[in-house]
Amino acid sequence: MDIKICPEPFDPWQEIKAYQHSAKNIAGKFGATSIFIGTMRDFNEGDDVKGMTLEHYPGMTEKQLEKIVTEAIRQWPIIDVLVVHRVGDVLPNDPIVLVAVWTSHRGDAFDASRFIMEELKSRAPFWKKELLKSQAERWLVKNTDGYL
């Protein structure tokens, strides 16, 4: 299991590939990998967005993500999990979050990766402030429910 907070842009494919290579004990053991990647869009709520600042609470963010992953591991037969989340100044098209779950069977991978994403969205202390093309700044106020 690994949880990473990235102050610099990250390449999700490189992160997954490197993690999967480093976790040699899982080779040949997993049948299913479910991955979610959240990416910054260049528009939101009808406005053009130039960039975003992602604030977090160092220490609490990692602690909450570990609790979420531990809860997932308790609920599903998970072989491994990787969570990467960007912080700092983010540009459109930058990956913001990566959740990867390795399991034996696909249903568990889908369920667990979605659970981790939903819990991350509702409990992990990150906050987004958008910088609009108009130069106005605005804090996002609420995450939507991804099960709807």
Added chain:
Amino acid sequence: MDIKICPEPFDPWQEIKAYQHSAKNIAGKFGATSIFIGTMRDFNEGDDVKGMTLEHYPGMTEKQLEKIVTEAIRQWPIIDVLVVHRVGDVLPNDPIVLVAVWTSHRGDAFDASRFIMEELKSRAPFWKKELLKSQAERWLVKNTDGYL
């Protein structure tokens, strides 16, 4: 949208990365990417597995996959879809199937990628024959329901 049948091993990360780069019109537009990768395990039903042959019905396989993806696009607001499926001789730890769905919002990406995987498992004409360590060969007889 792209659907590929691969007679040779493929690198799922390279496939997604290359596809995302080639589909330039989606940059900045998608907020969510849900990816599923099915990988060959080195054991199944209690036996050590040395390898596998993946047979398909050229023409019908592509046609059925296109129908499945078209059904998904009708049901969810999908920006793009990539489906890659391996055929031929497969070794443990080789990726077998890749489904990637790009959407604006995460719930749609999760739902659509899972739908495509389940439909692929139940309708796309592929057949697996395992070669066991004991040298015995056996055809897999049935896919399990991934929603259970």
Added chain:
Amino acid sequence: MSIKVRYFASLKESIGRSEDNLESSGLATVGDVWHSANPNKALPDNILAAVNMEYVGLSNPVKDGDEVAFFPPVTGG
């Protein structure tokens, strides 16, 4: 009429052929095609059928030039 018949996977192995080219009249349905191509063999349980690469039932009509396929439940993904 002329019908191409194709077999896949374990069914192909048990029959020992991957395809037949039927030239015969009186083939009205997919079931007829099976029996004409395999006169001494009942269609095994669970075998699926397709006409021109679309899934169909055994009572589905066939016409000259069709490709009819028989195969076991699929196990891809």
Added chain:
Amino acid sequence: MSIKVRYFASLKESIGRSEDNLESSGLATVGDVWHSANPNKALPDNILAAVNMEYVGLSNPVKDGDEVAFFPPVTGG
């Protein structure tokens, strides 16, 4: 008793501080900590609280050395 108070995101901006170090007696709960640090300001609606990096309610007790944080609903992912 000594309590470190931290503020994040829009709350930090509206308060104009990222942290306070309280040295005071009579702080029994998280709510007391807020009022001691921000005597003229009601806790805004929807603000969340944590003690030592775990979510808590406003009536949660605090003790010497705790880190208490206040912040708006999270918007990561």
